[in-house]
Amino acid sequence: GENVEQHPSTLSVQEGDSAVIKCTYSDSASNYFPWYKQELGKRPQLIIDIRSNVGEKKDQRIAVTLNKTAKHFSLHITETQPEDSAVYFCAAFTDRGSTLGRLYFGRGTQLTVWP
Amino acid sequence: DGGITQSPKYLFRKEGQNVTLSCEQNLNHDAMYWYRQDPGQGLRLIYYSQIVNDFQKGDIAEGYSVSREKKESFPLTVTSAQKNPTAFYLCASSHPGGRPVETQYFGPGTRLLVL
Numbered sequence: 001g002e003n004v005e006q007h008p009s010t011l012s013v014q015e016g017d018s019a020v021i022k023c024t025y026s027d028s029a030s031n032y033f034p035w036y037k038q039e040l041g042k043r044p045q046l047i048i049d050i051r052s053n054v055g056e057k058k059d060q061r062i063a064v065t066l067n068k069t070a071k072h073f074s075l076h077i078t079e080t081q082p083e084d085s086a087v088y089f090c091a092a093f094t095d096r097g098s099t100l101g102r103l104y105f106g107r108g109t110q111l112t113v114w115p
Numbered sequence: 116d117g118g119i120t121q122s123p124k125y126l127f128r129k130e131g132q133n134v135t136l137s138c139e140q141n142l143n144h145d146a147m148y149w150y151r152q153d154p155g156q157g158l159r160l161i162y163y164s165q166i167v168n169d170f171q172k173g174d175i176a177e178g179y180s181v182s183r184e185k186k187e188s189f190p191l192t193v194t195s196a197q198k199n200p201t202a203f204y205l206c207a208s209s210h211p212g213g214r215p216v217e218t219q220y221f222g223p224g225t226r227l228l229v230l
Contacts, residue, residue: 001174006157009155034218034219036221042223042224043205043221043222043223043224044158044205044221045221046218046219046220049218089157089158091158102148102160102163102173103160103219105157105158105159106157107155107156107157108155108157
């Protein structure tokens with residue numbers, strides 16, 4: 001099945017700096033890549049996603065890039081704020097070998113933004 | 116996300132006891148999913164279902180069972196065969212009208228603890 005690797009596992013930045021989280025995937029059939037933000041004790045919330053026919057997508061301070069050839073995608077957060085502190089998960093969707101596609105998640109990155 | 120509910124918020128299990136976690140959604144979603152979350156492990160898929168009366172095992176199905184008798188409901192039973200059930204359990208659903216199939220939205224979670 002698909003294997004999603006996420007790095008780094010922890011990331012500390014100063015308020016106002018940028019943060020980058022990287023993920024790689026193994027299945028070339030994966031075609032959808034969401035990013036979730038999870039605050040302590042809460043549910044994961046979708047913050048941005050990208051499809052395999054797109055190389056980059058932006059939403060205000062958040063952007064995601066996808067390199068299909070290299071099978072990696074990244075989350076970029078600019079002008080970080082303390083409220084960006086959370087665990088971020090990447091995921092890859094594939095329906096290879098199954099009638100029902102599913103997501104495969106990375107292990108998460110704990111982002112801490114210091115004021 | 117407000118359309119997916121999970122209960123209870125906290126659940127305590129005694130040795131040898133089966134317990135059932137509830138997941139209900141009023142979003143008219145077809146697909147529903149159960150994930151287990153442990154610290155540093157990310158989200159691991161237990162079971163998933165695309166339609167009523169059909170479901171598939173995920174990556175860690177041993178010791179768990181599910182049913183899908185109604186479109187709105189996907190309860191998860193943690194059986195006594197699951198020797199290490201302490202975790203945060205998240206239910207998710209997808210297939211909102213007009214949106215791609217892969218977008219998943221999560222419920223608030225149930226934290227299961229062993230007495």
